[in-house]
Amino acid sequence: MIESLVVLARLVQYAGTAMLFGAPLFYLYGLPADGPGAARTSAGTKGLVVVAGLLTAIGCGLALLAQTAMMTGALADALDPQALVMVATGTQFGVSVITxxxxxxxxLAVAATLRPSTNLWRASAGLGAVALASFAWSGHGADGEGAAGLFKLSADILHLLAAGVWLGALAALLLLVLGVRQAEAAAVRALHGALEGFSGVGSVVVATLVLTGLINSWFLVGPDHLLAAATTAWGAVLLAKLCVFALMLSLAALNRFVLTPxxxxxxxxxxxxxxxxxxxRSLLVESAAGLSVLILVSWLGTLAPPASL
Incomplete structure (x- = not known):
């Protein structure tokens, strides 16, 4: 029960922070600032920021409860104020969650005070970047020391941000394509422009994910455990994640080279x-695959990597 709550809390936080960073960033580089079909000024885009902020805040609350329950050994003790304060302020995990x-x-405060605009997207993306990067201090990425530990931490942060760019843009694109009507020529042109805007960014994102993923795997698996990694639960979940990631790559290529033209x-x-x-259809399947990746990553964080065995 407690482990399931941990996985759920991670999933909600990952989804919230990815959208909080990637969606407003996408509005900055992928959509027109004004003119016909400028979805940037619509209430729906601002609503996505609000949903992302709420998901992240709720996930943080669940994470503190779950971590407190794990440390005390009982779910009922998770509501003990003294234990909650101890976890929130006395552990690296707690500081990460509070951040x-x-x-x-x-x-959420920025979204309540600013209308949909460049200022809102910049502020939201900046806060989303802080929230997303803070995961590096609550997982295996902060385990190392010295220059190697800093290199590992930096790779983890870049991996998190690159994933946020992709998943956040995916959420924004799905919102756009579901809201476009056939007769709205200006909106369809804006959607096509958004797809074109993401195509170049997507190549950089994929390259960053692959490179940082290899670096993180090297540290988490270790050269002495490469062959044995596949026999562990951690290795099996990682393999499943890589398979779903390959599906996302295929769908992204389909979108870029076939469906956008x-x-x-x-x-x-x-x-x-x-x-x-x-x-x-393609974006719905890609979004489902993205959600599956987040579920697997959330599960992966509860398992011991081969290098620690």
């Missing part, structure tokens, strides 16, 4: 219905 909670509450041709013929339907 995320503070950033998420600040993002198809949408452009459909715009020229003024009949984008089938192209929009195909794009919706």
């Amino acid at each position: 995320r909670a503070t950033a998420s509450l600040a993002a 198809r949408l452009q041709r459909a715009l020229a013929s003024l009949d984008p219905a089938s192209a929009l339907a195909a794009l919706r």
